[in-house]
Amino acid sequence: MKNTNEEQEKGSCGEVRAAAGTAEKEKNAFFETYNNRTHIIGRTCTVIVLAALIGAPFLIGLYLGAMPDLGAAGRAFISVGLVWTISSIAEFLVYTPMLGAGGSYLAFITGNLINMKIPCAMNARDIAETKAGTPENEIISTLSIASSSLVTIVVLAVGVAALVPLQPILQSPTLAPAFDNVVPALFGAMSYQYFRKNMKLAVIPMLLMSVLFVLMPSLTSQTSIMIIPSGAVTIGAAFIMYRKKSKEVDL
């Protein structure tokens, strides 16, 4: 790989093109193998984690001397679980393309997508200036999700270890409003980053969502589901703008 790069620099114009072609092919072949292995590793780990998560309550139940009440679990699942099953499907459909293969295996194992992983990966992507759907983007988003997950694991582990002395500070009424507003703080900062490049586009969902939530305030508890129509409208509007732009270029 390195050799081809060096050749590229030294060679004449024609050679450069030929070398670039081979380099491109080599890169794609390498990336294809990498991607296939990502799927194998990702699937294996997902199966293990799933088994562990479902097994753990039974194991703990065995230790405590009482098994889970499956009837009650079923009833509760119907009342609350179904909503999350639907939102999980939506999350899968929406976030998988954003995160790529490696990133999405990790993100779905480690969770906290909306309040952390997605913005985190988008931020890393912006900093690295990679385009969606490229191998570079796949790598950056995997790096981003993996490091983000590790930080959470470390913070939680340290936090749990220090739980007793930390508890009064973290739960103090003075700090409570700050921690209640992590998500607004996050989206406020992200909004500047995204809106300023796409002001015309951002106006549409912003207006639509504000009006909708003002008229139907009960929907605020369903924000995670409202992301889907909001995103769909924005993508639709972006597509119309995109088509218009490419037509202008064609002319």
Place this chain on the structure above:
Amino acid sequence: MLQQLNSPFLYLVCGLIILFVAAVCVIFLVRAYRAGKAIGMDEKKLKRAVTSSMTFSVLPSIGILLGVIALSGSLGTPWPWLRLSVIGALHYETQVAQAAAEAVGIGKLSAETMTPQAFATIALLMSICIMWGMVLTLFFNKSYLKRLGSGTEKPGRSGKKRGAAGFADTAMSAMFIGLISAYLGSYIGAFVSGNGSFTFSGDPTPIIVAVVSCAVMAVLTTIAEKKNKKWIESFSIALSMLIGMLAAIV
């Protein structure tokens, strides 16, 4: 009961699962880093992706830690620790745990009414309710990504393909703009009509926090661009959030 829920055995079970997940993250991190180098990506970029993601994640992680603390009062520490380290999401857990507590008949989520069976049931339900993302990823990730052509897409291969790839990028940004709008819109809605239509008496804090953190972000971005200080970018979100959150206290 709480003593049992905080026993070393539970710490061991939960700790081992978390350790496994941490190992998985390390494997993915190392593989991606090596692959990035192999396809000729700038190592500086790779490193910055890691550092910026790490600084980015510290504050939300502390927020998640608060979720553990909040739940530890009724469920003990180890289980919420596991739940929020692995697929948990702050806003799900409490709600699921509460619903499960109601279904097993202990009424509300509290240490006094907790029984071993109630705990085992709640724990099971907390696992099951949000495992679907994993299940779907397990079966459909590969085929779904293949259909989208993402990952193996070769930009610039042909005019048509380039158009599709070009729009994929725009569509991702658009989706994200839609997502941010939904949240910001919900804060406005909650403030304007939260306590009855157009009463403007709801909680304005989220709006204030969002505006402050947006303003700080604007200042930091301007500094980063004008002075060409790229490193500021890595910290700008975390810093904006911190100042935004401080605004909630003031």
